[in-house]
Amino acid sequence: MANNTKYVILGLLTETPLSGYEIKKLINLRFRFFWSESYGQLYPELKRLTTAGLIEGLPPLDGSLRGKQMYKLTDAGRAELVQWLVLPVATESVRLELLLKMYFASLAPKSNLLQQVDAFKAEHRRDLSILGQFRRELESIDDPYGNHGDILRVIDFGIRANQAYLDWSDATIHYLQGGLPHETKNA
Amino acid sequence: MANNTKYVILGLLTETPLSGYEIKKLINLRFRFFWSESYGQLYPELKRLTTAGLIEGLPPLDGSLRGKQMYKLTDAGRAELVQWLVLPVATESVRLELLLKMYFASLAPKSNLLQQVDAFKAEHRRDLSILGQFRRELESIDDPYGNHGDILRVIDFGIRANQAYLDWSDATIHYLQGGLPHETKNA
DNA sequence: CGGCGCATGTAACTTGTTACATGATTCC
């Protein structure tokens, strides 16, 4: 497994310098439906990348910035990123505890599952709304780096996946509320 | 974070005794689109669960079984499982390196991304086919534990999600091919 | 002046993967 944290950082720094805190916020906002990083990984990695010369810390502007440490990508960092981009994808992992519980649900009261599916639905409705905002935002500004098309593909993935989650939630809530299948034998 | 490996094992043992190897195979086959476990977690956990009295090893039948160690769920194990089922879902993680690369794709040749999306599509077409088989299998046998409805909900999730992935793949392949007249990289 | 968000960081811990070792059995 390659060190993905490294490439997330390098990637986000391609357009503009950012602080560790800002990187974390961006990941939470833009990548929320397909990626995450914790501070415990982020900050040490920023140090390592600096030592390796792939990013460098900017001197604190004596203006309005408080203790904020900004980092910018170096040429070496950009090269490293490109090298990774062309490698075959190595990490694809999905872990949904909800489905585990659904699978074994016959051992627990249905009301319980219903609650859990409700919570799942609410969360992904929220994701969908964030994705919609992001898309509108992208479409309303111009595209100096020529990457909006690619980013829109990523947003589109999120919309499709989350819409599928919502549809499933509705069908499942209906099922749990009792109105349902045990399909009559079919020919 | 609760120890999910534990509950996957307990859950799979609710219907019938299984060996570690069989548990691994079941996870790979049935849970492939929303869960995974490695031997490095599975075997040590089986030992711990045995020590804790939540499962117990069956004596080797001197018939045809080779070195295979079967485990069955104990009453304590079943109680533990039920207790976990009603707890709110704690783990939901999705990590798709492909989308990371898509997000930063403008820095690399399009032909590269196209390959990666193709591979993604092929993999999820395979998932979809496995899910279809599983569903047909479930629908063709009877349901002594009354849990087929729940399991079908899980399968339905997989079908919807994977179908969304395929639709996205097609749209994205179209997008990636649209930008290029015809790629002749080298001469 | 209290609380919130900004901002950085780390130590202890848990979780998860990989690579390897071992050996039996089945199928060609």
Add this chain to the structure above:
DNA sequence: GGAATCATGTAACAAGTTACATGCGCCG
């Protein structure tokens, strides 16, 4: 005989989370 698959296991490592500590600046 050799390959594949069955079957169990672990040591070394990598990845990832959590809980905590610290302090600033801003708003009400």
